[in-house]
Amino acid sequence: MRDYKSLAHTRWDCKYYIVFIPKKRRKVIYGNLRKFLGEIFHELARRKECKIVEGHLMKDHVHICISIPPKLAISHVVGYLKGKCAIEIAKNFKGKQRNFNGEHFWAGGYFVLTVGLDEEVVRKYIRDQEKNDSHRDQYDLDW
Known part of the structure; x- marks a missing residue:
């Protein structure tokens, strides 16, 4: 049987x-x-009452399977993860202590699929x- 979660008037299992x-x-x-991002994504998700079920960080992209309560919009959760994470990267890796407006680490869009x-x-x-990425790297494609 599936592990459904509960809100006041809702039983749910929403994963993306x-x-x-x-x-x-x-x-x-x-x-x-990479190590820092793994920890910060889990912490930020927890703050929004979400849970990262599975995730993998590649050199040039991030894969996350996340459980998000139906009371939250997916776009708000992704925006929160990317925005707060960019601030933490600026603080911890770029030496900035304040004035985080304009910190752009992540590209604007994202891909989402309901699980x-x-x-x-x-x-x-x-x-x-x-494994999939290393297999693809064996081909020298110029596109």
Whole structure:
């Protein structure tokens, strides 16, 4: 049986698969930043009463399977994750202490897909990203 969550008048299980990229798809997510982002995404999701079910950070994009309560809009949660995360990156990696307006780490858009009953398929796809990406890198494509 599925593990449904509850609000005052709602039983729910809303999961979404989200992908977003750094500005200009730069390959900057590695080393200390990669570890930092993993921790900060989980903390920020928890603050919004969300839970990251599965996630994987690639050098130039992020895959997240996240459970979001129906009272929250997906766009607000993604905007919150990307915005607050950019501020933390500026604080911890760029040496800025204030005046965070205009910090642009992430590109403006994102991809979202409702998971539904295919949750295990989506989670496996996210887990296998490293293998899939290295297989794709073997081809030298110029596009």
